[in-house]
Amino acid sequence: MDAVIAAEPGQGVVAAAAELSAEQESALLLRLYALAFAGVLAPEPSAASAAAQAEVAAAAVAVLARIDAHPRYTPRRPQLLPQLTRALNDPAAGAQAIAAILGQDPALAGNLLRIANSAAYRRHAEPIENLERAVALLGTEGLRQLVLAALLQPVIADDGSAFGRCAALLWEHTLLSAKATARHAEDAEREDPAAAQLLALLHGLGAVAVVQVVRDAYAKQPGLLPDAGLLAELLRDWTARVAEAISHDWALSERMRQGIDEQHRHVEPHALSSLGRSLRIGRRQAALALLDAAPG
Template sequence: MINRLHEQLIKAANELPPMPQAVVRLTEIIADPDYAIKDVVRVVELDPALAGKLLRMANSVMYGSGRVGTISEAIVRVGAGTVRTLALAASVKPKKNLDLSAFGYTPDSYWKHCVAVLCFAEEMAAQRLADFGDDFTTAALLHDFGQLVLAKHMSPEQAEALSSLDPTLPAVDRESIILGVNHAEVTAVVTQAWNLPETIVKAVQYHHSPEQHDTPLCHGLNLANQLAWQLEERNFELAREFENRLASRSALNVSEDQMTHLLERGRHRMEVAMEVYS
């Protein structure tokens, strides 16, 4: 039964609708280390809604003082990776009627968590804690997307069984016990099917086990996720992954004082981000 469900989930992940054309094109552009801002501008200009959100974000308190008036200036200010994340957001936001209670979320709280992880990723990149590259914010927004796929395809009995397991077990372990696959693995399949960069695929796959993929992006995503849990007071999650927190802090040379500062800065970013990513 588990093997059959595993196959169904992988099939479902591979059959999701394709990414918006803007995301596809931006991914192609960003893949070239020598890409030109004008190429990103052309993509944004074809999507007025994206252009509006980009300008609003670039002129928000998240990015300091001084207004920008052109798309080109806005891209330089926020980064091409963040532009792609903005273009992606509407496609990966859960439907209001999706039951995520087995994962401890409502659709709204799930989305708020994803945006929180994104905000902490932005703050960590802004503080130059490591060279995370252009893929950090996209990985942050997508890191738990597999939960949406699992929620759509598991039976009510499986959802109940998942909810009844020992809450001190890591989420990925509980999912693997009941479903034979976990949300991180499913998210990796989805991002691969969408032809997103391998750096994103690996980061989302190992964000709960960064020691298995020892890169700044993977450790950064783990810490951004834990900071979001801290903000949400999801203490069970924090307790379960305390060792990962220490390992990722050590890998990135982040002190506890820096974590506290990141928490406060990320909290401020959230105020604007929830508007932009609504």
């Protein structure tokens, strides 16, 4: 699937995201997931197929319920995260200091450059090809926005399958939602934008992990076509729980843990914490922006 080129959410999208009901949000996200399954045949509506789909769902849930026992799905806290977090929160730390930390890890630097040139973050016609140019063009604040996204970039198998496309799409959604969540937290909630961004990125890691678990469950049922609706249900029910499990040893603040917990408990909007509300609205804004940019 060609990459969906999504601009930052406009004012219309921002307003629409705030007004969605829970049912409308579920329908919106189902439409988003369906983009990855465009052109994939739907499973046959037979009793045998339904039974096989139920087996896949049960196998996936068994893994998701004990996701911390399956470390290949749960990335550990990056070693550079504390050092980078301190630098990002230090007003005296300039772009050069942040770039020096990034330079300790070539893979991290590569991730940052890829994200800097992605549709979600690219600001210039010319591609950014090295850290020095990134520092010159983006400045300290621009680097702050990119560093966490680069640090948490998951490994996504680009195998041409619907699941590979879905994981890539969900991470694109995550990058957009991280920006939107941080902006809403700072502008509307007077919250720490870096904490809000990290929350959205962790939520996205949870979504990618769910896709990978479901992919592996289908791999044990050769010939069974994937059901986009089944995947959507598992993403709805398990993404925040998996994100919570991933973050257990990440030393998150109580406010951040609450913000994730509220997502899978489907807390009513008026009862959400400020970070939880920012995450929900940011994810909606990103989904609307991606769907607006999708062809057809």
